Amino acid sequence: MxxxxxxxxxxxxxxxxxxxxxxxxxxxxxxxxxxxxxxxxxxxxxxxxxxxxxxxxxxxxxxxxxxxxxxxxxxxxSLDEIARLLHGPDSGEDWRPAARSALERVRAQIERLSAAADFLDHVLTCPSDHPVERCPRLREAVASRLHR
Structure with a gap:
């Protein structure tokens, strides 16, 4: 350390x-x-x-x-995870689990952000004059989230 x-x-x-x-x-x-x-x-x-x-x-x-x-x-x-990564083998602790856990969180965040980008892309390109209220595709997507 x-x-x-x-x-x-x-x-x-x-x-x-x-x-x-x-x-x-x-x-x-x-x-x-x-x-x-x-x-x-x-x-x-x-x-x-x-x-x-x-x-x-x-x-x-x-x-x-x-x-x-x-x-x-x-x-x-987190700073604790970063510390394990920085200190590597010198810390006596394996840093790989912290890196794996962080990678899983980042990938999950990427999925959420990608879904949000798809949603916004559709809102901006939807032919409806009020996509949030009148777009059938958007209403269907939102409804499926409510019934998970």
Whole structure:
């Protein structure tokens, strides 16, 4: 498990040009600085260094942050599931069940969204002037949902 590097004051020999401050990292990822601090507190991604108390991230940390952000998009995974994925075999826990569970939820969400898109597509292309009230095909589809 990755542990936050409390009190780290140097960059451990890392090239300063490869480090970005927390504000820049947050901007690149489209999240708030508070979100990155929270992820650090949760042990998801520790900064590569701290400079004057400010978290600094290198390429590897930015990659991990982007993974967290990607997995959170659309509610694909919880932070606990993401932690298992990030820590992989180092956590002593198998990360695959969390990934499988998330994949099942994403596929179910895709099915629901696809059905919603089909519904809206029909509403927009229906020859009826008021599809919700007068379209026989739409009424039949909605009725079948009520009788499941």
């Amino acid at each position: 990755v542990r936050p590097q409390v009190g780290l004051r140097s960059n451990g020999g890392m090239d300063d040009e490869n480090l970005v401050p927390i504000g820049t990292a947050a901007s690149r990822l489209g999240v708030s600085v508070a979100t990155l601090r929270y992820w650090d507190e949760r042990g998801l991604v520790a900064p590569a260094a701290r400079r004057l108390g400010q978290r600094q991230y290198g390429p590897d940390e930015l990659h991990r942050l982007a993974v967290v952000r990607s997995m959170q998009d659309g509610g694909a995974m």
